[in-house]
Amino acid sequence: MSEHPEDAPIAKLSLVSKFAAIDDHWNPRIVGELNGQHVKIAKIHGAFDWHHHEHEDELFLVHRGSFRMEFRDRAIDLEAGDILIVPRGVEHRPVADHEAEILMFEPAGTLNTGNVTSARTVREPERL
Ligand code: NI
DSSP states (O other): OSSOGSOOOOOOOHHHHHHHTTOOOSSOOEEEETTTTEEEEEEEEEEEOOBBOOOOOEEEEEEEEEEEEEEESOOEEEEOOOOOEEEETOHHHHEEEEEEEEEEEEETTTTTTTOOOTOOOOOSSOOO
């Protein structure tokens, strides 16, 4: 994808094709950008790290499968087609009992592990 979207041709993308190119988990890829936001996709499986984002709200959309977003006081189950927005500052962790495909929409530069640094932190997501 171009670093300068205004120069890029207008073209649709296929989430099915993009996900087919991913064979790992918890490794977000950038598939689009607009207005300073990144559209990212990832396959997930298992429990992620507890974290929060000081300044960014995060949108999650389930493309295939299901997962639950755990908060310290409750959990929300999400299925394909569901969207959840996690407000900034709220501690959360996604947990997928089976592999799921998710799309995230958040400001460019948002770290996947938020305020926490771990082996899963991806500082420079690749573009797919
Ligand atoms: Ni997060």
